[in-house]
Amino acid sequence: MALESRIPSGSIESRWDRTKFEMKLVNPANKRRHTVIVVGTGLAGGSAAASLGELGYNVKAFCFQDSPRRAHSIAAQGGINAAKNYHNDGDSVFRLFYDTVKGGDFRSRESNVYRLAQLSVNIIDQCVAQGVPFAREYGGTLANRSFGGAQVSRTFYARGQTGQQLLLGAYQALERQVDAGQVTMYPRTEMLDLIVVDGRARGIVTRDLITGKIECHVADAVVLGTGGYGNVYYLSTNAKGSNCTAIWRAHRRGALFANPCFTQIHPTCIPVSGDYQSKLTLMSESLRNDGRIWVPRTGGDKRQPSQIPEDERDYYLERKYPSFGNLVPRDVASRNAKQVCDEGRGVGPGGLGVYLDFADAIRRLGEDKIRERYGNLFEMYERITDENPYKVPMRIYPAIHYTMGGLWVDYYLMSTIPGLFVIGEANFSDHGANRLGASALMQGLCDGYFVLPYTIGDYLAKNRFDRIDPSHPEFRAAEDNVDSMTRRLLSINGTRTVDSFHRELGKLLWDHCGMSRNAQGLELAIGKIQELREQYWCDVKVPGSAADLNQSLEKAGRVADFFELAELMCRDALHRDESCGGHFREEYQTPEGEARRNDDAFSYVAAWEYQGVNHPQALHKEDLAFEYVHPSQRSYK
């Protein structure tokens, strides 16, 4: 299979404009004849569904939550980047583009990233007009803060709830289209299969999570904005319901899965406190603006942090990376935290933690200023840990947060299945091997508001769509497939719960395919994952019935998919004999312990094709060309 990325030629500044001009348009009167399915209602899916509705398409939007407003984008805290240069500090579209390509460790597509940087400015305008209450300066203009991996202030924010406010903006735009009759909303409905007819995506099979009813929905195109797969690790900062099922089942139907091993470990999360723990809580990266990260200089130092004098502390990020200091990118910050903890210098119970200390900032700016900037985050920290971060330093440790990998898409955001579009975190396209902070919100909204509404029109205009009704054999077959999987899960009636399997899978993956990886561990993990998956299918216990609200059954289907994905992640990590961004292979590091890329051999996107449950996926490569940002060893020193 040849991967057609459809990247336009010409100067990078002109590519998107020219593409827009060259795309075919759908006549306004014809738009209402097209039905488009959008799965997921986060920043990407919600903004896409709203924008498609405004254009006049007939949209069906699906989410598994009880309301589209609860999609996990809601939990993003810190902010959203845009190259506005409102602060006159030297920002530009090119600089945002440059920072993002470099931050992604030269494993993303230049053309996509440039377009993202270009459209970033429109996103802010759109959100302000919707009434998103961004932080303001006293003169009434928009305020900015800094984020990791950048030396300019380009991050727009609404306290520590930026994702919430942006999502509510998109959700309100979506509800406006529901009110106008352009969008039909299907909450509490989970997509369980993709329907491909004559090689093109023509619908989905869903399960109504209240009644258990399995249904088929027909459309001319299907859009997946279903987020990332970080929950494969069980413990992550993702919402409990976040899952890979929609993209995985599309993968099984022929969509290639790109760079699955590129996962992001967020450096500032609250450390794990016990075995019962159900999720990890992120502390926004924005805290690194004012917090200083340190550990005791010597291992085994059990003194209270206040008892440790300055010269016995190691502010290791400031020491090793003087120009970026505490604001190095996430992968670098995480790896360094792991390193100091592995050296036995970690703090807190279990020694898996480092201090994030605000004492200096409080002395410099006063407690009120810090409260204004981070008040809600400090409260959240105290609620969880019972410690007051105004008085004692926070303890933080890295946790799985975001997945850069996802379904492969071309420049038009279309997967290898014609008519199947993938947007936001669910695709692989813009962040390479590491995502910079405040770029996820930017990408989700960019795809949904400003890219997909154009590119999907081109697809609809160029193709003819025969009428299909849900009695079509492909639909029946997909429905039967879903039905038999459900019945199989319910009939095993083994001895272990879904969660216990999931927890074990997550630990395996975290140990061998987490913050650092090596060939031996990955090979071991592949074998163990296969064994555990076999056990799962003969020993899992799923209570209740299929015709009912059954949360165990929902989880069981998702975990079944996580098993297959976990194996692919390990294979991808094993084949990529280099370190880059979030993918750190211990065998490939510089003498200082930094990631060592191998551009000659691995400057490509690894896109995997499904070959059946017990057969390893086939690898396809999309070579990456860097015309504008020349690959170099990333340096934040």
Add this chain to the structure above:
Amino acid sequence: MKLILHIWRQANAAAPGKMMRYEAAGLSEDMSMLEALDVLNEELIARGEEPVAFEHDCREGICGSCGMMINGVAHGPSRATTTCQLTLRHFRDGQELYLEPWRARAFPVLKDLVVDRAAFDRIVAAGGYVSVPTGSAPDGNAIPVPKDDAERAMDAAACIGCGACVAACPNASAALFTGAKITHLALLPQGQPERHERALRMVAQWNLEGFGSCTNIGECEAVCPKGIGVEVIAAMNRDFLAASWAERDRVHAGA
């Protein structure tokens, strides 16, 4: 630590429900209320019983999915806290807790502790937005917004749509929820053009959904996990009144 949990069990919307008593052992005070239910559910599944259905997703207090009455108080005893963030530190070893779903005619119970809150979406669909199609926005700095207004708008916009305000209100009123959205948009210049129509339509929808009226009791503010105050209700009442007056003039003028 151990807790005695009395939990509302109801198989589906049509079935009658009842309180059931469970002993949850092996808990830790660092756990959240929902993690305690996880522990109980694992045990119920192992015993071959149906686990307790409850709603949850982000488990960090922002998605608004979770919520239950804990000893008669929406989201339990800790102020400005969602159920997922309520740690067991707030309870004594061996304490008895009564867990019930939100009770309101407009929030029918679907199963156990899960209720249907779709009425909130319909209230937002009735004008809880600024009509600005994608692509039609001016530059973000074209209209300055005074910092204080932006901050107050943010205070109101912090609503997570959990429904605790309705559950706590003796009238099951949606005044705090509706008022928060109306206030958020009314404080910003972008919200002005549709301000009147928004107030009229959203309030009408709230009535249509079967929520009760507000009689200024203030329970909603006391349980709101985001600390939204009843002044948003006053602001909504003012806008509703002004809008009704303007509408009356329009009707009299024969418009």
